[in-house]
Amino acid sequence: xxxxxxNASLHDxxxxxxxxxxxxGEWGPAFRIPYEHQLMEEYxxxxxxxxxxxxxxxxxGLVERRKRAGTYVAVPKVHRAALDIADIRADVVASGRxxxxxxxxxxxxxxxxxxxxFLAMPRGRVxxxxxVHYADGRPLALEDRLINLEQVPAAxxxxxxxxxxxxxxxxxxxxxxxxxxxxxxxxxTDIAARLSIRTxxxxxxxxxxxxxxxxxxxxxRQLFPGDMHGLEAxxxx
Amino acid sequence: xxxxxxNASLHDxxxxxxxxxxxxGEWGPAFRIPYEHQLMEEYxxxxxxxxxxxxxxxxxGLVERRKRAGTYVAVPKVHRAALDIADIRADVVASGRxxxxxxxxxxxxxxxxxxxxFLAMPRGRVxxxxxVHYADGRPLALEDRLINLEQVPAAxxxxxxxxxxxxxxxxxxxxxxxxxxxxxxxxxTDIAARLSIRTxxxxxxxxxxxxxxxxxxxxxRQLFPGDMHGLEAxxxx
DNA sequence: AAGTGGTCTAGACCACACA
DNA sequence: GTGTGGTCTAGACCACTTG
Numbered sequence: 482x483x484x485x486x487x488n489a490s491l492h493d494x495x496x497x498x499x500x501x502x503x504x505x506g507e508w509g510p511a512f513r514i515p516y517e518h519q520l521m522e523e524y525x526x527x528x529x530x531x532x533x534x535x536x537x538x539x540x541x542g543l544v545e546r547r548k549r550a551g552t553y554v555a556v557p558k559v560h561r562a563a564l565d566i567a568d569i570r571a572d573v574v575a576s577g578r579x580x581x582x583x584x585x586x587x588x589x590x591x592x593x594x595x596x597x598x599f600l601a602m603p604r605g606r607v608x609x610x611x612x613v614h615y616a617d618g619r620p621l622a623l624e625d626r627l628i629n630l631e632q633v634p635a636a637x638x639x640x641x642x643x644x645x646x647x648x649x650x651x652x653x654x655x656x657x658x659x660x661x662x663x664x665x666x667x668x669x670t671d672i673a674a675r676l677s678i679r680t681x682x683x684x685x686x687x688x689x690x691x692x693x694x695x696x697x698x699x700x701x702r703q704l705f706p707g708d709m710h711g712l713e714a715x716x717x718x
Numbered sequence: 719x720x721x722x723x724x725n726a727s728l729h730d731x732x733x734x735x736x737x738x739x740x741x742x743g744e745w746g747p748a749f750r751i752p753y754e755h756q757l758m759e760e761y762x763x764x765x766x767x768x769x770x771x772x773x774x775x776x777x778x779g780l781v782e783r784r785k786r787a788g789t790y791v792a793v794p795k796v797h798r799a800a801l802d803i804a805d806i807r808a809d810v811v812a813s814g815r816x817x818x819x820x821x822x823x824x825x826x827x828x829x830x831x832x833x834x835x836f837l838a839m840p841r842g843r844v845x846x847x848x849x850v851h852y853a854d855g856r857p858l859a860l861e862d863r864l865i866n867l868e869q870v871p872a873a874x875x876x877x878x879x880x881x882x883x884x885x886x887x888x889x890x891x892x893x894x895x896x897x898x899x900x901x902x903x904x905x906x907t908d909i910a911a912r913l914s915i916r917t918x919x920x921x922x923x924x925x926x927x928x929x930x931x932x933x934x935x936x937x938x939r940q941l942f943p944g945d946m947h948g949l950e951a952x953x954x955x
Numbered sequence: 956a957a958g959t960g961g962t963c964t965a966g967a968c969c970a971c972a973c974a
Numbered sequence: 975g976t977g978t979g980g981t982c983t984a985g986a987c988c989a990c991t992t993g
Contacts, residue, residue: 490962504894504931517979527964529766532979540777549972549978557888560803560926562898564951567796651794657741661799661951665902665920665944683902683920683944689797694741707902707920714801714898727981754960764983769960786959786991 491526495534503543503554510556514544517552562714566661566687568647569624569703573616581615584642585675589630596627599690599700605631610646613675620676621709626701633698650691650699658692663712666704676706683707732761732771740780740791747793751781754789799951803898803924805884806851806859806940818852821879822912826867833864836927836937842868847883850912857913858946863938870935887928887936895929900949903941913943920944 489497502508515523520531535552538544542561546552573580592600592607600607608628614621626646628636633654641649650656664686673680685705691698726734739745752760757768772789775781779798783789810817829837829844837844845865851858863883865873870891878886887893901923910917922942928935 492962500894504892506892506930509892510889516977527966528979529965529982530963532981533962535979546979547972548970548980549974549976551978557893558804558808560896560898562801562803562896564799564801565796566799571795652747655741655743655746656794657737659797659799659952661797662948663900663922663951664948665922665942667904667918667920667944681904681918683904685900685902685922693743705902707904711899711901714900729981753958764985765960766963766984767982769962770981772960783960784991785961785989786957786993788959 491524492530492533492537495520495524495526495531496537499534499538500543508554510554512554514552514554564661564712564714566689566712568645568651569614569622570645570648573614573621576616578616579618581618582645583613583615585611585613587641589637599627600629600697602629602631602697605629606637608636610641612641612645614645619709620678621705623672623675623704624701626699628699629697632693632696646699647701654693654698656691656693656698660690662686662688664688665707668704668706672704676704678706685710685712687712728761728763729767729770729774732757732763732768733774736771736775737780745791747791749791751789751791801898801949801951803926803949805882805888806861807882807885810851810853810858813853815853816855818855819882820850820852822848822850824878826874836864837866837934839866839868839934842866843874845873847878849878849882851882856946857915858942860909860912860941861938863936865936866934869930869933884938891930891935893928893930893935897927899923899925901925902944905941905943909941913941915943922947922949924949 499514508514517528517531517535521528524531535544535546539546542557543555544552545555570580570582586609588609590607590609592602592605596607596609597603607630610624610626610628612624614624628646628650630637635653639649666684666686668676668678668680668682668684670680672684673682684707686702688702690700736751745751754765754768754772758765761768772781772783776783780792781789782792807817807819823846825846827844827846829839829842833844833846834840844867847861847863847865849861851861865883865887867874872890876886903921903923905913905915905917905919905921907917909921910919921944923939924942925937925939927937
């Protein structure tokens with residue numbers, strides 16, 4: 482077992498040790514991990530240090546702790562993946578491609594019935610946007626967005642021709658929560674025309690509802706040609 | 719500000735307080751959060767307690783800490799979403815639907831060139847599986863899977879007609895890391911036949927490579943009809 | 956040079972779940 | 975009851991970074 486990191490804190494080393502034993506299968510699911518007092522002796526440290534390591538493992542879902550019973554290796558039930566959905570412009574620029582942006586439509590209107598559903602607002606004004614993101618000159622994504630003007634009045638004064646709405650919102654509006662829905666859809670003729678793909682081409686649809694406290698800030702649907710874009714997700718943050 | 723939870727630990731309350739100030743926009747991006755010593759006085763507690771709250775916020779990506787400089791509200795750069803990809807059988811059962819499973823093919827073979835690429839193995843034997851998952855009698859997903867027999871020799875003796883491979887692996891094989899790739903693809907005639915959908919129907923493709931330490935355990939691709947299945951992701955791990 | 960956060964200690968009391 | 979983990983204290987030393 483070469484390659485153990487030297488420059489790590491003690492609680493980090495304890496965590497890695499236990500993690501290693503779990504990952505290798507040495508300590509299988511439902512195995513009872515030594516009590517904190519035993520680990521204290523083993524590592525010759527205080528209980529807080531041991532506790533920090535075990536708490537970290539609990540947060541990561543690798544172990545389960547029950548008072549009086551002890552700490553057990555968890556039986557994994559799901560693949561928990563961390564999906565980093567970046568602002569499209571930042572994503573394109575970061576990958577060294579040339580970013581382009583075209584605003585199709587920007588309207589400021591009293592919320593329609595659909596708008597009110599998507600933004601869970603009883604009434605008020607919204608900004609509705611349609612735009613296309615380009616990477617190296619090719620259409621990368623078609624974006625349809627609603628912004629709740631009751632929550633983000635400043636959005637009414639922004640000209641989204643110069644700055645993509647996602648980037649503007651990310652930088653100017655604090656948000657606390659978001660839900661994503663990822664599906665696959667066939668391009669209709671309109672979508673196909675916007676994205677320069679054939680009708681019926683499979684597209685990845687990423688929908689996102691963004692909250693601040695209990696109020697919805699924005700709803701967005703981004704459509705990516707299926708052959709041009711995939712979401713990559715790594716296991717656990 | 720009603721509704722503050724009473725039965726929470728102190729570090730939890732501190733974390734929520736700060737979280738609330740950030741979410742509400744009161745403390746915007748790049749705002750300097752009070753020093754730990756100030757928070758100690760404000761909450762009349764020890765530094766460790768304050769530190770625990772701030773460390774938690776750091777892990778969640780809401781603040782950034784720099785020695786000598788202080789703690790600052792982070793500028794969010796990505797939407798980090800936690801994607802829980804459950805074992806399909808568990809998922810179907812949990813949603814109250816009837817689960818069905820059909821094994822199409824199970825072969826035990828010397829790894830082909832493709833197999834070796836997917837599993838990053840120089841040589842050895844693999845199990846290759848094709849199967850269909852059903853929910854309430856309708857095809858929900860087409861699954862193609864490779865299992866590295868060098869790493870999971872027990873898989874050679876399993877009859878996957880009675881137990882879906884995903885469920886078996888989840889319960890029997892410890893794994894430490896996984897990568898996911900999510901794309902949209904058009905169904906070819908073969909896929910369409912297996913899933914009882916029309917050719918060209920958009921499908922959600924979820925590919926997963928699973929590691930244990932540095933060895934790859936399994937590769938799987940699951941295809942869901944785009945109109946039958948979406949992935950839901952919540953903000954934050 | 957000084958002040959920040961990172962880490963750690965050696966105790967302590969408590970709630971809770973199990974025997 | 976008893977022993978577990980959950981939480982907290984009042985200190986301490988250190989590394990790092992910035993003024």
